[in-house]
Amino acid sequence: MGPAIVLDDVSLRYENNIILEKVSATLDAGQCHVVMGPNGGGKTSLLRSILGLTPFKGDIQFQWQQSKGKIGYVPQKATFEPSLPLTVLDFILLNQSRSPLFFNFNKKHKVKALQQLARLGMEDRAMFRMGQLSGGEQQRVLFAQALLDDPDLLILDEPTNGMDEQGVRYFEALINDLVKEGKTILIVHHDISAVRRLQATVHVVNGMLLESGQAEEVLKPSKIERLFNHYRHHSSQQKSEIS
Amino acid sequence: MDTLRLLASQGAEAGWLSESFSYAFMINALVAALLVGPLLGGLGTLVIAKRLAFFSEAVGHAALTGIAIGVLLGEPPENPIIGLFCFCMIFALLLHFVRNRTAVPYDTLVGVFLAVALAGGAALLMYVARKINIHMLENVLFGSILTITDFDLLVLGLSCLLIIVGLMFTFNRILLASISPDIAKVRGYNTHFYDYLFVMMITLVTIAAVKIVGAVLVGALLLIPGATARLMTKSMGSFVLLSSFLATLSCIIGTLLPMELKWSIPSGASIILVSASFFLIATVTRIVGRK
CATH class of the missing domain: 3.40.50.300 (P-loop containing nucleotide triphosphate hydrolases)
Structure with missing residues (x-):
């Protein structure tokens, strides 16, 4: 079961700019x-405050x-350089396992990563470079990444x-x-x-x-x-x- | 090492190996190449992914100042390792610390630090020149296989071991922290820790490789094999492995070639030229392949 989240007087400013004020x-x-x-x-900003990614009052x-x-997070966007040979499968493995990508011969890891991609209909893109995918496809991969640990939130x-x-x-x-x-x-x-x-x-x-x-x-x-x-x-x- | 040198010498005498292998310094240089090559190639892929090419160049140039400081503080001119290590590490960590606390673009900041380090080095060298043979500086700038000692190999071996063990546990996290720091933070990874750890690894390998590749050129060997491998690979695993292989091959060929052909050029320059030729071949192949 996921958690309840209680916000109490959450305020956020960037210099003089008020972003959020007393959100409860x-x-x-x-x-x-x-x-x-x-x-x-x-x-x-509210999401980032909840995740602890930005300071707030x-x-x-x-x-x-x-x-x-566990918490799963899908950011608004991530920038992937098109020329970097980081495949969709690499990206999922990166989030899933500590075994370095150049030394990861564990078939179980790959099977699990492909299963996660299949949940989002992305298994046929597993060997594509992240930077080659469209924005919507990248979002799907980011979603698959967020589901990896079976998060509660x-x-x-x-x-x-x-x-x-x-x-x-x-x-x-x-x-x-x-x-x-x-x-x-x-x-x-x-x-x-x-x-x-x-x-x-x-x-x-x-x-x-x-x-x-x-x-x-x-x-x-x-x-x-x-x-x-x-x-x-x-x-x-x-x-x-x-x- | 003595056994290895003896075996190589016997091999050369028996005619199985070329005459170059009968020299002890050559065996030292080849062992150093085999140690430092895979490491520079492997770390180079992260340098490319993190866009830190200019940073690694700057650390290489800071080595010059570190050596000058070491000599001035009384270290042996042929091996001022404490001055070199301390200055490069402080330079790299301070640069990264300031980067995290200022809005100045990173390349501008690296440029400023690089200029200060070089200016400081140039000023200090005036004093150092009175104490040592100024030609010794050429060895520092462009590498010299003649000067590699057993102690250097020990330092190099320990540095390599430390970095390889570190990389085995942290490679994925360092990469994720650079590609998507927010996801890494939500997963509970301390992204600042992994950033600083990587900076320390780059600094350590730069210092370890100064004698063989040279301070000015060590950054290039972090970069060129990775740039070549990026053109030829389709996944991150093969990218790292190919980059390591190309860097090692460049180090070995670049060390052997001048000896075999009796060219009087520094080992660093020769290694970089071999590495650059691989890059050229890969680029041409890629361009021709597209047509």
């Missing part, structure tokens, strides 16, 4: 949570059901960016399966119709937490414009405060 929320265990909001609203607690579990930053329809279908089916297994899932997403399909708890963030609730409640057409246009009000408010 409880993300229930074993559910899918989607963070939405306009560009620059602090969605990725306030408190974030993971309430694990038993002992501390999965955190994904815009995982369907650049994915084709088939990729999105794989992704949504997997998320539904993982929620059924009791994992806690936290996703930054910007596609409203896709989020409705996921049946998740939605948290709208724009410098602060604007609203939380079930997708069908938060993403009502009457609310969407107000929540997602808030950016202009917020930034103009900030500018007037600074000046």
